[in-house]
Amino acid sequence: MTVDVRSLTDPEERWAAIPALSDLRIRVFRSWPYLYDGSAEYEAAYMAEFVREPGSVLVVARDGDSIIGAATASPLEGQKPDIQNPFCDQGLDVAQIFYFGESVLLPQYQGQGIxxxxxxxxxxxxxxxxxxxxxxxxxxxxxxxPMRPETPRDLHPFWRARGYAPVPGLTGTLEWQDLGDDFESAHVMQFWMRDL
Structure with a gap:
């Protein structure tokens, strides 16, 4: 199988990809460790907000016409307070940091270098x-x-090999609805960082 990976820079192409990207995020984030019970409406609004952000980067992986993976990034200055505040609290200069949002890939395409x-x-x-x-x-x-798989996939070695490390004390919280719940709850997030 040949997978094409490229950044979408054309605004019309980015907007046209939103439904497929929203569906992809819901499918991938339902799995461990996110266990996210998302909706198409929320995802479409989230992706639209991202696409409007100046300086945002949207990388997609396609197998033929199907989007099978995607990754996002943007200047940290353009992120919401939930993301920015932990960095500010640590005295870090948000103007010097590029923030990577999600990286989602269908399981059958993992392990191929994407x-x-x-x-x-x-x-x-x-x-x-x-x-x-x-x-x-x-x-x-x-x-x-209780929903932890017997042998969960551990991405820490992959991230470390890329030069990233968890920053002690640099954590935040994000809210979403877990599978099986009918309410949103706060989830502790550990930030990882590297120098370029």
């Missing part, structure tokens, strides 16, 4: 924007969580 291509494209965009650091966050789930 994740590296997502990181390469976003890091190149961060350098082009003059950023000195890149960062992202990942949810922290307890080891005894």
């Amino acid at each position: 994740g590296h291509r997502f990181f390469n494209a976003r890091e190149d965009a961060a350098r082009a924007a003059g950023a000195r650091k890149t960062a992202f966050c990942a949810v922290i789930r307890p080891d005894d969580h």
Whole structure:
């Protein structure tokens, strides 16, 4: 199978991709560790907000005409307070940081180097924007969580091999509805960062 990975820069192409990207996010984030019970309406609004953000980067992976993966990034200055505030609280200069949003890929395409291509494209965009650091966050789930798989996929070695490390004390919270719940709850997020 040949997968094409590229950044979408044309505004019309980015807007046209929103339904497929929304569906992809819902499908991938339903799995461990996010267990996200999302809706198409929320996802479409989220992606539209992202597409409007100046300096945002949208990288998609396609197998034929189907979008099977995507990764996003943008200057940290353009993120919401929930994302910016933990950095400000640590005295970090948000103007120097490029923030990586999601990186989602259907399971059957994992292990083929697409994740590296997502990181390469976003890091190149961060350098082009003059950023000195890149960062992202990942949810922290307890080891005894009832929905934890017997052998969950651990992305920490992959992230470390890319030069990222969790920053001690740099955590925040994001709210979403977990599978099986009928309410949103706060989730602790650990931020990872690297110098460019």
